[in-house]
Amino acid sequence: MHAQSVSDEYDYVVSIRREIHRHPELGFEEERTAKLIERELARLGISAKRLVGTGVVGVIEGKLPGSVAGLRADMDALPVVERSGLPFASEIPGKMHACGHDAHVAMLLGAARRLMSRRDTLHGSVVLLFQPAEEGPGGAEPMIAAGALEQPHVDAVAMLHVDARFPAGTIGLIPGPVSAACDELYVTIEGKGGHGAAPHLAVDTIPAAAATVLALQNIAARETDPLRSVVLTIGTIEGGYRNNVIADSVHLTGTLRSHDATIRGGLEERVQRIVSGVAVAYGTRARVEIRYGYPPVVNHAGLARWFTPRLASLPGVEVVLSEPTMGGEDFAYFAQARPGLMMRLGVRNEAEGMVHSAHSPEFRLDEAALPYGIAALEQFARSVGEHGVPEDAG
Ligand SMILES: [Zn+2]
Ligand SMILES: [Zn+2]
Numbered sequence: 390m391h392a393q394s395v396s397d398e399y400d401y402v403v404s405i406r407r408e409i410h411r412h413p414e415l416g417f418e419e420e421r422t423a424k425l426i427e428r429e430l431a432r433l434g435i436s437a438k439r440l441v442g443t444g445v446v447g448v449i450e451g452k453l454p455g456s457v458a459g460l461r462a463d464m465d466a467l468p469v470v471e472r473s474g475l476p477f478a479s480e481i482p483g484k485m486h487a488c489g490h491d492a493h494v495a496m497l498l499g500a501a502r503r504l505m506s507r508r509d510t511l512h513g514s515v516v517l518l519f520q521p522a523e524e525g526p527g528g529a530e531p532m533i534a535a536g537a538l539e540q541p542h543v544d545a546v547a548m549l550h551v552d553a554r555f556p557a558g559t560i561g562l563i564p565g566p567v568s569a570a571c572d573e574l575y576v577t578i579e580g581k582g583g584h585g586a587a588p589h590l591a592v593d594t595i596p597a598a599a600a601t602v603l604a605l606q607n608i609a610a611r612e613t614d615p616l617r618s619v620v621l622t623i624g625t626i627e628g629g630y631r632n633n634v635i636a637d638s639v640h641l642t643g644t645l646r647s648h649d650a651t652i653r654g655g656l657e658e659r660v661q662r663i664v665s666g667v668a669v670a671y672g673t674r675a676r677v678e679i680r681y682g683y684p685p686v687v688n689h690a691g692l693a694r695w696f697t698p699r700l701a702s703l704p705g706v707e708v709v710l711s712e713p714t715m716g717g718e719d720f721a722y723f724a725q726a727r728p729g730l731m732m733r734l735g736v737r738n739e740a741e742g743m744v745h746s747a748h749s750p751e752f753r754l755d756e757a758a759l760p761y762g763i764a765a766l767e768q769f770a771r772s773v774g775e776h777g778v779p780e781d782a783g
Contacts, residue, residue: 398499402759405429406495407477413466413484413491416522419443422464422494426519429498433505435517441531447517448541449504451774455513458773459538459546460766461723462497463490463523472750488747489551489736489754494519496549496759500766513774516543518723527683529719533726545692545778546723547730547769549762552711553746555735557758560765561711562697564690566648567731569618571682571717572656574643576601576664578628580673582637591635594628597671598639602626604663605643612659613652620646620715621660646715648685686721689728695779696730699772703764728778730769734762 405425412421423443430437430447437447443464471478471485479485501517518537522528538546555561578598583591602623613619621643628639645660647653657679668675701708711733723729736754737743745751 398503398763399760401502402495402499402763403756405498406491406756406759409491409494410475410486411477411480413479413481413486414464415468415484416465416525416528417442419464419521423519426464426494426498430501430517433502435501435505437517440535440537441521441528443521444528444532444537445519446532446537447501447519449501449508449511449515449517451511451513451515452509453512455774456544456777457514457516457541458770459516459518459543459723459727460497460500460770461518461520461546461548461720462493463520463528464494465490465522465524465528467524467748469748469750473753475753485750487749487752488524489752490523492551492736492754492759492762493549496762496766499759499763500770503763503767504770511771511774514541515770515774516541518546523719527719529722533722538723538726543727545689545728545730545773546726547732547766548720548723549732549734549765550718551736551747551754551758552733553737553744553752553754555709555711555733556737557735557755558705558761559707559709559735560700560761561709561733561735562688562693562700562730563710563713564688564693566685566687566713568686568713568718568721569620569646569648569715570653570685572645572653573680573682574621574641574645574660575678575680576641577676578639578641578668578673579675580637583635585633585635588635592672593635594639594673595636597667597673597675598626598628598641600671601664601667601675602641604667605660607663608656608659617649617652618647618713618715619652619656620644645679646717648713683717683719684721684725686718686724686729686731688724688730691779692728692730696769696772699768700732700765703761703768706761706764732765734758734765
């Protein structure tokens with residue numbers, strides 16, 4: 390990498406990022422963002438096509454023979470009311486780029502610009518994957534089904550996600566699980582309503598719900614290997630009519646998070662057993678529904694180990710072994726389809742108060758991090774293009 394040429398990209402990427410930041414769009418509504426991407430790719434002379442509505446796929450062909458790298462950026466914003474105080478804050482009420490996907494798109498365009506300008510030394514091809522709807526309902530799976538990784542056939546794929554835990558210049562990369570499986574839990578408990586003064590004539594669902602919530606915590610506390618992560622959070626409890634009426638039904642909703650496929654596979658049976666057992670004990674009836682969401686992102690171990698020193702060789706970049714999180718990320722489907730890497734790009738700046746985590750209405754990121762992200766994406770594309778996926782990557 391040449392520090393000077395990277396700084397040339399800085400103004401370009403910052404202006405693109407701010408333009409997108411002002412106009413956030415939710416999942417599968419990213420029409421304006423898609424048009425901006427198409428406009429910029431056309432300016433760079435990169436052919437592009439739409440997939441699944443607002444997804445955009447561009448291809449850069451190097452002048453030298455080699456393998457094909459995929460680089461993925463998600464495009465969508467969140468239904469959050471922005472309180473960042475930035476001069477380029479959201480102009481769309483109730484929508485905000487609070488997860489940094491504006492920066493992801495801008496960095497991928499920056500990387501595309503650099504790769505195009507130095508195509509003479511580029512081996513293989515680079516597929517630029519601009520993906521809608523990461524925050525839901527999920528754009529990765531339909532894009533892959535629509536052939537995003539097939540024309541040309543992508544050999545390995547990478548992405549960056551901004552991360553407020555680390556300062557600019559720090560990039561997190563680990564082998565193995567990086568994000569969690571995100572599954573939704575719905576429980577309905579039914580009993581018999583009645584007068585609050587005559588509980589013996591009713592079947593009260595409120596104590597049954599309380600016992601259910603507590604008993605479910607046993608899955609994480611007592612039933613799971615403490616060295617393997619699982620989270621069961623009940624997010625809502627709804628039921629009842631007023632203070633002196635016994636509630637005839639209660640609805641619980643929650644989220645189930647896990648990294649390990651075996652643990653994930655066993656959760657439904659455990660939840661079912663505990664919920665039905667508590668229902669028997671309290672004389673209620675209960676139903677459980679689990680809706681399966683994104684699988685965990687699992688970084689390809691061999692590829693991660695192979696790429697780490699190449700990443701660390703970039704000027705100003707420090708690579709850290711970032712802890713996995715229990716957050717979700719639909720890049721998981723790309724990483725299932727091909728050897729994949731999800732990297733964490735530090736964007737924290739304590740002095741500027743850029744310390745809020747993603748999804749916060751006050752989230753701001755240090756734009757000084759963007760050139761490092763561009764360099765990392767370019768390095769991945771060039772490394773895979775020239776050397777392919779390492780033989781022992783397993
Ligand atoms: Zn997010
Ligand atoms: Zn995100």
